Amino acid sequence: MSTKGTILVTGGTGYIGSHTTVELIQAGYKVVSLDNLSNSNINVLDGIEAITGTRPVFYQVDCNDESAIEEIFTNHPDIQGVIHFAASKAVGESVQKPLLYYRNNLLSLIVLLEAMQRHGTTGIVFSSSCTVYGQPEVLPVTEDAPVQEALSPYGNTKQINEEILRDVVYAGVPYKVIRLRYFNPIGAHPSALIGELPLGVPQNLIPYLTQTAAGIRQELSVFGDDYDTPDGSCIRDYINVVDLARAHVLAVDRILDEAKKSPALETFNIGTGRGVSVLELIRTFEEVTGVPVPHKIVGRREGDIEQVWADPSLANNVLGWQARESLADTLRSAWAWQVRLKEQQK
Numbered sequence: 001m002s003t004k005g006t007i008l009v010t011g012g013t014g015y016i017g018s019h020t021t022v023e024l025i026q027a028g029y030k031v032v033s034l035d036n037l038s039n040s041n042i043n044v045l046d047g048i049e050a051i052t053g054t055r056p057v058f059y060q061v062d063c064n065d066e067s068a069i070e071e072i073f074t075n076h077p078d079i080q081g082v083i084h085f086a087a088s089k090a091v092g093e094s095v096q097k098p099l100l101y102y103r104n105n106l107l108s109l110i111v112l113l114e115a116m117q118r119h120g121t122t123g124i125v126f127s128s129s130c131t132v133y134g135q136p137e138v139l140p141v142t143e144d145a146p147v148q149e150a151l152s153p154y155g156n157t158k159q160i161n162e163e164i165l166r167d168v169v170y171a172g173v174p175y176k177v178i179r180l181r182y183f184n185p186i187g188a189h190p191s192a193l194i195g196e197l198p199l200g201v202p203q204n205l206i207p208y209l210t211q212t213a214a215g216i217r218q219e220l221s222v223f224g225d226d227y228d229t230p231d232g233s234c235i236r237d238y239i240n241v242v243d244l245a246r247a248h249v250l251a252v253d254r255i256l257d258e259a260k261k262s263p264a265l266e267t268f269n270i271g272t273g274r275g276v277s278v279l280e281l282i283r284t285f286e287e288v289t290g291v292p293v294p295h296k297i298v299g300r301r302e303g304d305i306e307q308v309w310a311d312p313s314l315a316n317n318v319l320g321w322q323a324r325e326s327l328a329d330t331l332r333s334a335w336a337w338q339v340r341l342k343e344q345q346k
Contacts, residue, residue, distance in 0.1 A: 004030075007030070007031055007082070008032045009024070013037065013040040015195075016085055016182075020249070023249045031057070042060070044194060070115055080123060081124065081256055090154065090203045091151075113164075123176045124177050125252060129181060143269055176255035178255055179267040179268075183236065184239060186240065186331075192333070205281070209281075209282065209293055223299070233278040250321050273311060274309060275308070284328060285335070
């Protein structure tokens with residue numbers, strides 16, 4: 001039985017959205033999920049139901065469709081908060097199709113905020129990114145680090161959306177806003193019932209790595225081994241997707257808890273605090289699964305920063321959130337999900 005209230009999750013069948021839906025349901029929230037299915041699959045709802053015993057209410061709509069969003073808020077007057085994941089997210093594609101990215105990623109937030117205002121919904125958790133920091137001068141990076149000029153239209157939409165939320169709060173609209181700046185989410189639910197399911201050729205490292213290990217892709221390209229890092233490959237902060245999902249539940253708890261008197265606008269880094277190189281990640285995967293990953297070194301990729309990892313202490317201290325899952329267990333979960341996908345396709 002739901003006890004905590006109703007949360008609207010946009011992009012609810014996506015990678016992070018689906019894992020967050022599971023954690024919300026298990027924490028006692030009712031979830032209303034929406035997704036246009038442009039980069040996800042309706043069958044994800046089966047996985048969510050298999051894990052939780054509950055099938056979220058689902059709408060196949062686009063966040064930019066004002067009348068559809070209005071109808072959802074009208075149908076569910078009990079919506080207390082929104083977690084906004086829905087966005088186009090491929091860096092390379094955003095460089096090729098900037099207008100698509102600006103329309104999808106900016107208009108969707110504006111439509112949502114306007115609907116929230118009409119219906120008196122005040123809480124929103126926004127899915128942001130460590131891309132806003134660019135290549136930080138100081139590592140690990142804290143929330144006080146300067147936001148740098150974006151290297152892609154995708155990254156720019158995250159920055160602009162952060163500014164929209166700041167400006168709306170500054171204007172006195174009574175929202176409670178938490179902006180979560182993710183580092184690099186990887187892995188899958190330990191049940192292997194949901195995970196990262198890219199349509200077409202994966203844009204992210206881990207699904208490409210697991211597909212290569214599974215023999216679906218010929219080999220993995222490592223973009224550069226001449227960076228100023230211990231092994232020459234780029235360093236990132238890889239965060240388990242279930243750990244990331246739990247951060248959203250704690251953020252929702254915080255913005256809905258009137259006794260907490262939290263600030264109207266807060267920003268948290270969600271990462272492990274540990275940098276791992278691409279080559280180290282491949283080695284660790286091979287060690288924990290016993291499966292080789294054919295890979296080759298190729299030239300650097302435009303837009304890649306050299307190294308970044310989080311200082312998550314603010315999220316640790318204020319949200320009470322900790323990254324729990326080890327890199328080894330996270331990579332095992334990614335492989336278990338890939339194995340299950342392969343078996344389903346037989």
